[in-house]
Amino acid sequence: MSSFWKDTARDVRLMKRGWRWGHRAQVPRSAEPFVPPATTTVFDNEWSRKPAARAVREVAQAGLEAVFRSQVKTQVEGLDVLERLDGPVIFVANHASHLDTPLILLSLPDEWRRRTAVAAAADYFFDTWWRAVGSSLVFNTLPIDRRGGALANAPGEVLADGWSLVVFPEGTRSKDGTVGRFRSGAAYLAIEYGVPVVPIAHRGTYAAMPRGVSWPGKDKAGGRRQLTVRFGDPLRPTDGESVREFAPRIRSAVSRLLDEDATDWYASMRRAAEDRTPDPAGEEIAEWRKVWAATESPDPEPDKIRAWRR
């Protein structure tokens, strides 16, 4: 009988490893063309913006913050832009990791954080009831169809109700740490509902917790990884500006902020004026080099003279 339990344990281990229990299932690369289109059941989460859910979220986010701060270091810049705004806004950020959402939410002042929802892929965060409930309660997520279909909870209605919205226009986490193509959903919402766009650039989340990793890693010295996040001046569509024209402006603003975060404000402004802002999509170089660069945590104060070597 002992061999039965031994074999059972071996089977369980094999299945746990093979089917990545606790993680999302993966499809072998050669089978990817044969994956059927997802027929996602989207779970409605309008309840998550009611007072009771907001109370639960307050507690959940307090717990989240404690865990988050214990695992990563953050440096937040540019929050003063929010002082000049009072209505709902659309926060637009680059997307490299599951850490992006807590980083942005926990960087916001409390009064903003409590009234901010996060646009999340319906096929990823709302395909099971428990994922929908979990992400709604903790992050105030809002299901978005990345393939462009209509959903019951139109983000516009949420904006109209006075909620701000975090949007990751790339639609998915970066595979190599660089910034991908921006879809035009955020620009469309801003024009349609007349709300400003606040660009956000953050760095370091890819290095801390890239795709396929479920917990933030440590740096070489075993310390917490550094994350930086920078809020930019709000962008408003000009009269008659189309979605096609506004969307690239948003991406340029995020690019400039990334440049600013890596260098300094004035230098980044000079480069922007001369249209020399580095493309965050990266150069045409081997993928490994992009990944290599992105796995380096940002140094928020590169020129600081240190008394002690780190």
Add this chain to the structure above:
Amino acid sequence: MTRPGFVLEVDDRTPPLLVHEGLGFRLEEFPQGTRVIYPPESLPTVPDVEEAIRESLENPVDSEPLRELMFPGMRLTIAFDDLSLPLPTMKAPDIRGRIIEQVLTIAAEKGVDDVEIIAALALHRRMTDAEMRHIVGERVFRSFAPSGKLYNHDAEDRSNLEHMGQTEKGEDVEINKRAATSDLLIYVNVNLVAMDGGHKSVGIGLASYKSIKHHHNAKTMVHSRSFMDHKHSEMHSSAWRMGRLIGEHVKVFQIETTLDNEVFGKPYDTLLKREWEWSLRDQATVLGLRRGLAVAPQKMRHKMFHDLRSNYGLTGITAGAVEPVHELTVQRVHQQQRVKVEGQSDVMVMGVPYLGPYNVNSTMNPILAACMGLGYYFNSYLRQPVVREGGVAILYHPLDEGFNTLTHPSYVDFYEEVLADTTDPALIGPKFEEQFATDPWYVHLYRTSNAYHGVHPFYMWYWIAHALDHLGDVIWVGGNPKAAARMGFRSASTLRDALEMASSTVGPSPSITYLRNPPHLLADVR
């Protein structure tokens, strides 16, 4: 939407893959780079089976409608495939019963009194009444069996065999006399794989040993490349010559049916799914089944598997003249099972399941396991074998089920006497076949009991002749070493060991292809 078959390349994202091995299965971690052939998903089934049957009988291919072929006072014989098809046995009602019912409805309307229904089992074992009833349905069974008008073909009943002549190659054509002397012979097929049907139905299913021995021999089988491609199969060529001769004497109305790939019903349907798409429930089912099978006694495992009924659905039915009907059938089978594969590999891996055509409600003895793997699966190809000449076949089966002396009495002697002497198909035929084929005790058991004909184990060995001729080595993972050695093979405990053993033949880093079968597949190797 039916997804096509494809060739998976095992990578770091690939979970362990399911491999059948007799009354069980295992989850195997294949080396990265291994190719795995997955068949297409099930094709859409016909929306209304009764209507599809009616349509095929009223609008046959190259033939008058069935109704017009019938007249009062005629001799009508209906033959049908025996329990070797489909695998596993179909959930009731069996498609053959539904077809026969409609044929008989027309016959009754046309005033046909002289009707006999014959199970075309060639040299297979007689079916029991229950097995027969399952296939034809209660209504047909009750109307014909008690009066002896529904019966198993007897290839040893000299008084009921008709020698119809010889083909241009000198092959004797001798079939069931009742069928040969009928005004109309209707054959009801289940075309599970591409080798079934065509002239093989009447020409073999209703034939005698004298006729069958012309193509069921080592020489013909080695040149059948493959059985699944009747245009390149010597065995089929012989059957076609015989069938055309039969057609000169008796009007044959062929009805062929094709099925989808729903091999297992619930809860075993998980075993048909692509592994990386297993839900948590599927994973729990597989884990539960594996652990349950690990503690279940052999008898219970046998019952668990052999009580399984398939969920096959009808993808098409065609009736009429044998050859044009068969062409359409083959197209549908290919559509369901064909997978394009680029190039051969050094090693071919096959999991031999609990069931083959010749152990329905019986045991998968080592000879049948060899036949299933090296006969059927190995030959599931078009153009060229999946494995290169001189390559290695790795099969999974415990080879431990022993022999059922009721159904396979001559297999015991074949295993103990013939294989102990030689395993060369070309040698065993001339030396031993006649003795087994004419042994009065085996003939008696075949005719009166439920035993396969005395010569049947030889045919199993001939089935694998092409594989033995082609391969450099055969290794059984988890196979009983004694049984494997008796058959001239080797055994290994794990895939890793088997690959290590194979390295002396194909080198240390061979290309590997695993046939993920069932569901049924046909590798079109370019």
